[in-house]
Amino acid sequence: MIYKDFQDLKLSALGLGTMRLPVIDGDDARIDEKATEEMVAYAMEHGVNYYDTAWGYHNGNSELVTGKMLSKYPRDSFYLATKFPGYDLSNMDKVEEIFEKQLEKCQVEYFDFYLFHNVCEMNIDAYLDRSHGIYEYLMKQKENGRIRHLGFSAHGSYDVMKRFLEAYGEGMEFCQIQLNYLDWSFQDAKAKVELLKEYKLPVWVMEPLRGGKLAKLKDSEEEILKSMRPDEGIPAWAFRFLQSIPEVTMTLSGMSNMEQLQDNIRTFETEKPLSNEEMDKLLSVANRMLDGTLPCTACHYCVSHCPQGLDIPNLLSLYNEHSFTGGGFIAPMALSAVPEDKQPGACIGCRSCEAVCPQQIKISEAMADFSARLKA
Numbered sequence: 001m002i003y004k005d006f007q008d009l010k011l012s013a014l015g016l017g018t019m020r021l022p023v024i025d026g027d028d029a030r031i032d033e034k035a036t037e038e039m040v041a042y043a044m045e046h047g048v049n050y051y052d053t054a055w056g057y058h059n060g061n062s063e064l065v066t067g068k069m070l071s072k073y074p075r076d077s078f079y080l081a082t083k084f085p086g087y088d089l090s091n092m093d094k095v096e097e098i099f100e101k102q103l104e105k106c107q108v109e110y111f112d113f114y115l116f117h118n119v120c121e122m123n124i125d126a127y128l129d130r131s132h133g134i135y136e137y138l139m140k141q142k143e144n145g146r147i148r149h150l151g152f153s154a155h156g157s158y159d160v161m162k163r164f165l166e167a168y169g170e171g172m173e174f175c176q177i178q179l180n181y182l183d184w185s186f187q188d189a190k191a192k193v194e195l196l197k198e199y200k201l202p203v204w205v206m207e208p209l210r211g212g213k214l215a216k217l218k219d220s221e222e223e224i225l226k227s228m229r230p231d232e233g234i235p236a237w238a239f240r241f242l243q244s245i246p247e248v249t250m251t252l253s254g255m256s257n258m259e260q261l262q263d264n265i266r267t268f269e270t271e272k273p274l275s276n277e278e279m280d281k282l283l284s285v286a287n288r289m290l291d292g293t294l295p296c297t298a299c300h301y302c303v304s305h306c307p308q309g310l311d312i313p314n315l316l317s318l319y320n321e322h323s324f325t326g327g328g329f330i331a332p333m334a335l336s337a338v339p340e341d342k343q344p345g346a347c348i349g350c351r352s353c354e355a356v357c358p359q360q361i362k363i364s365e366a367m368a369d370f371s372a373r374l375k376a
Contacts, residue, residue, distance in 0.1 A: 001047030002271050004249045006174070006202060007149075011079065011250055013243075014268040015050035016043050016261075017206070018066050019057045020254035029059035033068070039261050040069040046265045049078050052252050053106070054117060055085040055098065067106035080108060083117035083153065084134060087333075092132045099141065114138065114147040115176060119164050120156035121337035128167050135168055149173045153206065155330055158191050169199050174249070176204035180214060181241040182286045183207075186293075187321070193247055202249040205242055209253065211325075214238045221285050228278050236267045241282060244273040293320040294366060295359045302353035302363060308346050312353055312363060315344055319370045332374065345371035
């Protein structure tokens with residue numbers, strides 16, 4: 001197992017995420033504890049020392065099962081991370097109640113790593129509202145040794161992350177973002193990495209395989225990668241990409257079965273960053289995968305011609321995300337912070353924007369389709 005330095009710690013470069021544990025009869029709330037116990041045992045035996053859970057995973061049962069599984073091992077043999085569930089605004093005034101319950105569920109006296117969960121457009125204002133006392137309470141727990149290291153995870157945009165860092169950057173020690181070779185440009189992850197570099201924050205990675213989309217590619221795409229590294233598995237390319245980014249300290253993978261776990265551990269037995277040529281070809285594969293998404297360059301010519309005042313580039317970016325993913329939570333989450341009169345459904349189909357679009361995008365059709373998808 002490769003290990004990465006974080007302050008005075010040595011963390012396994014691969015962390016076990018517990019959002020996608022094996023379940024019984026397809027019921028996300030019913031974790032298969034026997035299978036999970038076997039996976040944790042294998043991970044521990046093969047050097048994985050970082051385990052990531054959260055309040056809401058598996059309908060609230062992930063923390064319970066993760067705590068139960070890890071209680072079988074010495075407390076100093078693993079690092080445990082969980083998060084404050086600010087993705088639900090009703091939790092904002094319950095930080096103490098939730099934190100105490102999390103310690104109980106996880107059967108520990110302290111968390112090695114604790115995060116503000118899912119900083120995004122929907123909750124940034126609430127997170128920054130000091131009247132909730134979240135930041136102050138968590139910093140107090142850090143002073144008391146009940147949180148060893150404090151950070152945040154973010155699914156929000158660059159601007160949202162910047163607002164959070166401007167407010168709380170001095171208290172943050174790490175940041176967890178969605179990072180993979182597809183989102184390097186698609187979700188502007190490259191800019192987010194640069195932002196975190198400015199704040200001297202190491203990067204924790206979630207969704208390295210983009211929810212499984214990068215585990216298996218089209219035959220033509222796989223052939224390109226196989227021509228460069230014939231013995232490298234397709235999922236491994238996503239991890240080799242991350243090994244090529246110096247700022248990445250921790251890569252989390254939500255593995256659902258022993259086969260995935262064993263395969264990923266084999267990959268992390270060695271560090272094989274990509275050459276410049278391999279990186280260029282891998283990113284070209286990512287661009288091929290994005291064929292069919294709208295080629296918006298965010299030139300903003302359209303914005304000044306929209307009588308509704310819609311932020312068309314942002315809406316098209318969210319439309320691309322929603323279309324490529326086949327749904328998901330990111331676009332609806334981001335749009336929840338957008339006033340109704342600025343949503344895709346507010347487009348009146350006047351086509352004024354299309355008349356000035358250098359890419360000749362049929363924007364009005366995209367807005368109508370986006371609105372319909374969101375209602376489906």
